[in-house]
Amino acid sequence: MVEDRDELLMTPGPTAVPPEVREAMSRAPVNPDVQAEFSPFYRDVLEKTARVYDTDDDVLVLSGEGMLGLEASVASLVEPGEEVLCLANGIFGEGFADFVEMHGGEAVVHDAPPESGFDPEAVKSVVADHDFAAATMVHCETPTGVLNDLGEILALLRDAGVLTIVDAVSSPGGTAVPTDDIDVCLGASQKCLSSPPGLTTLSVSDRAWEKVEATEQDTFYTSLAPWRDVDLPDDEPPHLPYTHAVSNLYALDASLDRLLEEGLASAYDRHESVAEQCRERGRDLGLDPFADSTALCSPTVTAFRTEGRASDLQRRLETDHGVVVATGLGELEDDVLRVGHMGYNADAERVERTMDALADVLD
Template identity: 65%
Template structure:
């Protein structure tokens, strides 16, 4: 029998056996059975431990992008000024979402290998007086992890609500949730659950703005999720939830919490170090070594698509870059279940075979 293909992309990740088994459980009806309400309430408690936050938690049915758009749709009204911090595709993409929902985006853009200067951000805030700011913690296409602490403090002092895409970092590296009003995650990344769920932490200040904003969407409106009554189940969910996906996410969260979140972070660091050590031995350098994330390594290469195809012939699936970097970046995802030395070594062995 052929060896099982190893998927080492930066999401979706491979799934642990217990997560796959959890997804196969007989389902409960979330709209009728009280036991499901209790299960969902407990799941939110586990999610809060991973987020390290006392803010409310929401889980939406839909891939991670639904969380990004729901946060923008719920916080922004027509004519609102929205500050979009960008050093990559997803940061710039927030500006498109803001404009789509009637906002007036102000793009504060820096080169992809550079972080955000807090003082430069302060100047932009003073000039444009935004009500909401968006940013990305880990720009997955380039493997860049943005240090946001100083920026978040400035935005908080100015009373600017913040939306942070932490989809590719949450559960793999520490996320500065203290000053983030809506922090976004997704099931298929560091949680190593199937694609299909977006997770959001929502601050009290964000809820207050959501209640004031004239909502123009049903599915993307976060407001109904605040009113779930866990005391008298069954809770009245805004729509029928993705039960099997939630079972899988619950099992994935159990794995993280049983290991201990600090140990999880250290495991990701070790996997990243091993990947880059092996890459340098092959003559490959990370795209942005000074700010490379512990969840994904983006190697600078000459023909990413060809390398991806040839590595796949060795039984390992890797990802290329996106946009202008689609042919010059090859990405190894070492996040979640794949943040494992043996898995990293197998991926790099395949890459070594191809390069040799």
Template identity: 60%
Template structure:
């Protein structure tokens, strides 16, 4: 497909191949620079917001979408704050740092977090999840589709089926997969995304789909917070009233980014991510690098390369000598994993080739 004028072009020569925030296309930056109406009082803005949630619905396959003013972590906390009351039991299904991190949110809202964890190198342990569900009742379950720090894409279909059978509300962090690969949103009660990942808009917005079952629990609360509460957003656009002044320029940027994605077509976008990921892993194999944990579990949006003890050194040299920015791992993996984000508008084979050429040169040095 022919790219729209300026769609992925950078304003400088630096190539930022990080797994979010991703490169922002010129069309998105231009849209953000336009004058915006007052989002609190002008009807045009509410109409724009409704159209944007409709467009996001085409990506989600769902028509009940809300957009919050805050980076993607806001979505994770807001889902817990809106669905977990003191004493609620929450099954935190985890095989990575973000899955484990849900437990911290649950406990901060006085819920009982029961962590069902697997090694970061392994898929979600379905048998362990089933065993936990048989041991006692749960109100909510949390999980992550793409664990960005490890590059693992979890197969959530069987997990979601188990939760449905047990009547448990599901909350899924799909921040690093939504818009880059297929997400089984039809089986999720709350599916969380963010502007700065596969959509290639600037950081600052959380997007979420919310099921009728989740809304029913949210609206049953007698006491609640405010900024992290999803409830006021359900009818905000129809009532032409936002709980707080929305991030109008960011929303315009997200709108332009979604226009680019839908114009290209979802299946074409997914195929582009697959091609970029495959080429990245082929080049890694040529360089003798292993994938963490392995290519079979890796997401089309990010590849984690094992470089024991060298991640920070390689990151620094690539930036200084080749104008290419990559990410290291997080936590215990900070020194041992280097991550390539072929995500959003950076999911292009030519950009992967430039990145891997530079990595090859650095390794040879």
């Protein structure tokens, strides 16, 4: 529920942070390098994160905004000269190719239209023509509000022996993710978890760990290898690669408690409901979702087609109504207006206030 009529942050990450999460972050931090009490706390955070990911794979929480996970996954699994398939129907899908090239790999980009998903048969054909070490893709392309159905593609890549790296940053906690079919599944604190920016969350399969161990690591901070055997004894300080972001972890812990208390099924239903509410209000205002079909529309963010008006609408929403939304990115910057309804903001009253303000601005 909206507590007051002050500024309403409805961007698709960073999201608004609930009061209890902000309060948790303000706790006096322990020293994770010398105080034994940090070990069971951190282990508990990892266990809760695994429950949200719905996986038995290893789960890591790293100090660094979600982009750290995208680069670290490539840096850790890709050796110079190895071919990597980069599935792209948006900016973040394309961005994986930059990381691959940066770390010496050979990126093979398979493009799909930004308003639609991938054709599994087309992907299968590309895979047959190459010897890919890994494949990268995005679950929810936040800049366009497109939720990619990856099930069939993940299956064919697994059958071909190709490791899969998935940017699911805008998904965990807001919609189901096929985590156990993914070798490295990437998330972040500032999206559906409604925690402040600063932490990367990810799951790592046994196959991925084997590849990490077989790959020469030419970096430390962006390598997953130092986290492979982190020791978290009950009565001793942990042995971590570097000092963790304790206050951010306190906030994440509170966010995870909030989500798990609600229940994942309930949270998914809540996101679907407010997403439909947002789209319907938009259509009533003459605004169509960017995605080709409702099936491709993300339950965590709605991107409306605005035909060159996005920046002006964004400015007037904030100036006249105190509602902060986002525009598109890149070539679509002024043609897409994005309403984030993820995590704490997956709330009918917040969406209604946002769309009422948009109606007034359009009028």
